Amino acid sequence: MESTSELKIGQKLNEGKTKQIFELVDQPGLVLVQSKDQITAGNAVRKDQMEGKAAIANKTTSCVFKLLQESGIKTAFVKQMSDTAFIAAHCEMIPIEWVCRRVATGSFLKRNPGVKEGFRFSPLKMEMFFKDDANNDPQWSEEQLLENKFSLAGLTIGQCEVDIMNRSTVAIFEILEKAWATQNCTLVDMKIEFGVNVKTQEIVLADVIDNDSWRLWPAGDRSQQKDKQVYRDLKEVTPEAMQMVKRNFEWVSERVKLLLEPQSGGRVVVLMGSTSDMAHCEKIRKACTAYGITCILRVTSAHKGPDETLRIKAEYEGDGVPTVFVAVAGRSNGLGPVMSGNTAYPVINCPPLTPDWGAQDVWSSLRMPSGLGCSTILSPEAAAQFAAQIFGLNNHLVWCKLRASMLNTWVSLKLADKKLQACSL
Structure with a gap:
């Protein structure tokens, strides 16, 4: 693994609760995504330092993006650069969190009284939330997203783009769900974000996918949860409690490496x-x-x-x-x-x-x-x-390639139809 000291790092382009984005002066079109040791909950109403979290998060997200890329999913990820940073394509981020649910829990139950925890969604339940910390990331409808007519890196987000992100979110969830199943672990739900590559104007999976991004229940048992919900549920943040949270994050970062290994040959x-x-x-x-x-x-x-x-x-x-x-x-x-x-x-x-x-x-x-x-x-x-x-x-790795191929075929048809319609107008 290389070191970030070998890079010519330019200005800071953005900073979030858990990461910073820097331009790379000698590599136009690429950025450095630097993780932070901060852990937050409730739009940073609760936030703490967790020593080593940056390395754990970077290791997790790098493995996840490698799995997705090797499957055939288009992402912004280029390569892991250091223990705490990776290089990615420069994207203008679409300010929407796409949430995909297999099992009903968390905020879904509060917004849908009467639904029991553990209700299984088949097909998957899709939701979207507008990224707005001041208003606690309100849930949006597809119509609200379309009416805002976001324009990013020269691409206007219309029906075609919304359909692609919707379909991609399902495929990405199913690939990771299949991979985690090899570790007898249920992927309960997950949030992801997309960006528009500033060079290609393509919509790609961007940002990060780490232990802040999902709920993971080993053996389908919520009491064994290994994700950030453990931190959210703390009644009091003590050094001992933070060590427990860290151990859970480390458990995930070690297991996630196994997702890249085939379960059987052929x-x-x-x-x-x-x-x-x-x-x-x-x-x-x-x-x-x-x-x-x-x-x-x-x-x-x-x-x-x-x-x-x-x-x-x-x-x-x-x-x-x-x-x-x-x-x-x-x-x-x-x-x-x-x-x-x-x-x-x-x-x-x-x-x-x-x-x-x-x-x-x-x-x-x-x-x-x-x-x-x-x-x-x-x-x-x-x-x-x-x-x-x-x-x-x-063999989940073969299955993941098949699933991504289905998505890519669908997207290519969608884009071809959009291009044809534009030519016909």
Whole structure:
């Protein structure tokens, strides 16, 4: 890790309750986000110094943003620079806190009498609050946000942008919820903020996500809560109480590193009937790699060498690594059916169809004898995606990439529609 002493730090651009933002003179478009040792509650009605909090918060937020970026979420985060600071893209912040809830608790119960604590929201409950400390961050409607017509870094916040932030908040919550579940920890609720990148005019996840940003209940048990609510609930702030709060924050900062580690391995083994199918298979391998899945290519023919095909199958069954087989065979596909009839692992047919006989050849992949369960997917990228969905059931990192990919596809369509409408006016 580098040191902030190596940076040419310019003027302070902003200061909040728990961090300071500085310009980087020799790196236009980037800023330094410096955490502080201060902990607050109730819009700083209560505030205390907690020695070491800056390092704990910076470690937590850096791990969280790394997880989100590796999944494919667009964020302002660039890299952790020191124990207490990270570099980020310079953004003009949208003055809204987006709150996403899975479990009813806290202020939601006060605003919605009659709802019992623990009520589970499926789908997630979305709320937004205008950042205004003097008025205790009032809750806003979507209509209020639209009527304010915020303009930041040259981008006016309209319906398209609100929809993108809304959809992104859900995806971000679900990714972190999935990751925390690997530690048997329930992500109860979370608040995040977005900014407009001053260089690209893109809306990106910005600010920080640390232990001030969420509620975390190990084993779904509120009595074991590890988040800032412990500090909010203190009747008296004593040195002993602050040590307890610090231990909870340290617990989170240690566990959050584990969110970057896969819970289980897996691989895709592509069996091709001939090296003439190599280009088709390389597309599968490239797509698997994007999901973080190992992909191995082999050549074998179920027609010309069934004994060798079954030997290769046994080779990958014998080491206990979860495996998805993809059979790439043109003309008469015997490879997929033979594999499916002789292994309990999933088998996907992905035949490289040609224009001349493709309409006839595909039936050898679609029309299976009874007792065979192999699927058929014609697109090599889609075959890799299906394999990723299988592994995503037990590997949260693969699942997170799939979830982010869904979001990014949706956002690209939304932006394309906005651009088309602008051209039509």
